[in-house]
Amino acid sequence: MPESRPFHRLIKNLSRYATKITDRISKLFDKVIYSRRLSLIVSGVIALVFCISINYGDLSYRLFRSNAVTLNLAAVPVEVLVDDNAYEVSGLPTTADVMVEGDPSDIQLVRTQNSVAVSADLRNMDEGTNAVSLDASGLPTGLEVKVSPATVQVTLSRKYSKTFFIEPDLIVGAGQIESNYEKPELATRSVTVRATRDKINSIRTIRAIIDTSSYPGSFSADVPLVAYDASGKQVNVTISPETVNVNVTVKSNSTTTGQNSNPSGQTQTTTHKTTTDETNQ
16 A cells, blocks of 8 residues: 555646646636726637637738739629429529639639629528528639629429410511411410419410411411410410420411501402412402
């Protein structure tokens, strides 16, 4: 047991020194707390250290890069990264402003390349309203970049599918008469529409827009499909396929000659048969 006595004495001495240090710290702390002057000084020092630690990067940038140049890029298009087949996005701005600051050589490179891009990544977000950050890319490293707005509130709405029948909508041009055409023949009678539930419920018709003004006679063409609501307004939805092939036939015994005005001011439409004698005149 004699060998353990030096160890115990060492532990006792360390404990005594620790107690003295703790007492001194405690007395100093009490002195600072109960002294208005010292507490204000300590608080100011702590606040200064805190501010410097937070803004160290910006302060060092300002102090050591006094020749920095600022470039403001206005109305940069915002690219949205999202599954278009699953969600519809609302609330996302189409453009954002970008402020770039750095060395003159880097800023000149940004000007000449014009490669800055702004994107909003929504691929890992769920249906509903989400806070989304707008991020800039395509810039040299070492630049200070700020995007305005930095964050936006974006709403993701789930899309649903429904099948609609197509109705041909014949639009005749000047000198053409709708009654001179046979009923258009559509290669496909129905299409699939993907949109939010509210938009799908608002659709009343899907029309194949057939413009005959560029065709003097019968023709076959791919024409666009458009969705309309009950008031005749276009509904912005995804239609698959986007176009449909249509065959338009002019009636064999008819042709259009345009419209002639009679003296009474009423419009008179003339329909006539194409004959050999008429061709010779």
